[in-house]
Amino acid sequence: MLNKVAALGQATLNSIAGAGAALIMLTRALVGKPQLRKSWPLLMQQMYSVGVMSLIIIVVSGLFIGMVLGLQGYTILVDFGAEQSLGPMVALSLLRELGPVVTALLFAGRAGSALTAEIGLMKATEQLSSLEMMAVDPLRRVIAPRFWAGLYSMPILAAVFSAVGIYGGYLVGVRWLGVDDGAFWSVMQANVEWGHDIMNGIIKSVVFAFVVTWIALHKGFNCTPTSVGISKATTSTVVTASLAVLGLDFVLTALMFG
Template identity: 75%
Template sequence: MEWLARLGSATLARFSAMGRATFVLTGALIAKPQPMKHIPLTIQQMYVVGVQSLSIIVVSGLFIGMVMALQGYTILVDYGAEGSLGPMVALSLLRELGPVVTALLFAGRAGSALTAEIGLMKATEQLSSMEMMAVDPLRRVVAPRLWAGMISMPLLAIIFSAVGILGGHLVGVDWLGVDAGSYWSIMQSTVEWNEDVMNGIIKSVVFAFVCTWIAIFKGYDAVPTSEGISKATTQTVVYSSLAVLGLDFVLTAIMFGIE
């Protein structure tokens, strides 16, 4: 009986959390647009979320491209197929690693910061005092961060893929001596704009939405104590990563599963 009650209360808590998450999302997104007021706020947040994540994205993209070229070369060279290094690096980056690794890094670098910031605003009662002044915190605080995340992450994923391909060029062509012409030309004849590049961008838009939503909701819903904020930050990173990896499988199955 006791465990039944616990199961029930856990289920109810899940559902009410999902309801509150939807409430935060609709409250932030569905409103009369006020471009004069909100575009500067969004740009400010894009600086925090996007520009400040740039260094980690560029460095990881470069090294992941370099490692993939190195690993791919040692296998492909046995078959005399090292000319296929270009498409291998480009396709894995554009289809999978670009969107997914960017989303994971974004959750760790920017998502956790968003949660902690909004959680601390709640703990220090900045959000309630905004409400007292008839300023809707969902629109003033949450909406710019949501938009900034959703715009920044696809841009970061594109940069990640491009830098990774250059990194692969650095190791594959400049160091290991794959022919530069075949690196680029076989890549060009293999990679499709719609099939590979656009699908990767669609993936990163979905991940951006999910990661930012989780980060913002966890901050907005945090228990307003120092312990609660630390827990919410941890949950943001864990839930975002799991959601990204799970969704990635679903999206890949939809996009590339059936020929």
Template identity: 90%
Template sequence: MLDNVASLGRNVLASVAGAGQAMMMLLRALIGKPQLRKSWPLLMQQMYSVGVLSLVIIVVSGLFIGMVLGLQGYTILVDFGAEQSLGPMVALSLLRELGPVVTALLFAGRAGSALTAEIGLMKATEQLSSLEMMAVDPLRRVIAPRFWAGFYSMPLLALIFSAVGIYGGYLVGVRWLGVDDGAFWSVMQANVEWGQDILNGFIKSLVFAFVVTWIALHKGYHCVPTSVGISRATTSTVVTASLAVLGLDFVLTALMFG
């Protein structure tokens, strides 16, 4: 009985300590004199590996999710003679929910796991320690550019996802199933608002970008430096980031659209 209470306390203490560690890592990586000349090439390199290389999976899944939305929405809406509402249905569900959330989940799987594994291996092979030996702060040199790259890339990816998804819905709804072209766009325009829908979706993707990148970096930087530790950290990145995204999405949706 007492052992159980003790293990509960140990777990709580460990998770609080983990949160504190993650916070300290982020603060020490980001706060400081900006050195644009040094950090710009590093940021470009990371933007490439985190953002550009994720583009293919984002575009393909966006297109298919938009097409599925178009197909499913059409079969339901046509029963009520309301197939003109297909446009707003596809656009609103992509802009408000699916765009930011699915992008964040894919991003956690595609880029977050890679970040964790890379940094974990750097730690295991003592590259981070060698950087410190050479008086280079690994937080500034390794963590900060990766964080900013994730933070800038993911909202862009979410925007691309939504745009491609809407086009996919257009392809299926208008080109294949024969919803009226003009009605599709005009009803969509009558129902989608800049501030309410596009901006709120963008804010969501900013929050998710922050959380997913932060979790990935923290798990890598504080992993157990063995092969088992790295594999656990990578798994834990994907699981924790996905859960955090889904939980936060509910909170954000309740705040924005509640």
């Protein structure tokens, strides 16, 4: 019994130490005078591998989720004779919830795991040590550009996701099931507000971007530099980041729309 309490205490201490290490890592990576000439190409490179490479999966998922929303929404709403409300239903679900959240989950799976594996591999092959011995700070050189890339990319991806999703809902609802074209858009416009719905969605996706990228980088940077360690860290990135996103989503939703 005492042993179990001790183990719990140890686990608590470890997680606090882990969070502290992650915080130190991030501050050391981001604080300091920026060197635009050197960091711009690095940022571009990372925006490419983190953002551009995730675009396909985001567009495809967004389209399908929007189409499913259109189909499901229609079958429910038509019972109440309220199929005119399909537009706002699709748009609000996407803008407030599905856009930021599903993008963050897909991002954690696609880009987050890749970031962890990449940095873990750099650690295992002594590339990070080697940078340090060359008097180049790996936090500034490797971590920082990846962090900014993640932070900039995810809100863009979330906006694309929502836009494509709404178009998917339009395809199914209007083109296929015959909801009135004008009503679809006008009822949507009457119910969706720029400041309230779209801005809050963007704020959500910025928060998620911060958390997911941070977790991915921290897991990679602090992994055990062996093949087992890297694969564990990668799994842990996806799990931790997904849970963090879902938990934070509840908190944010309560604050914004509660």
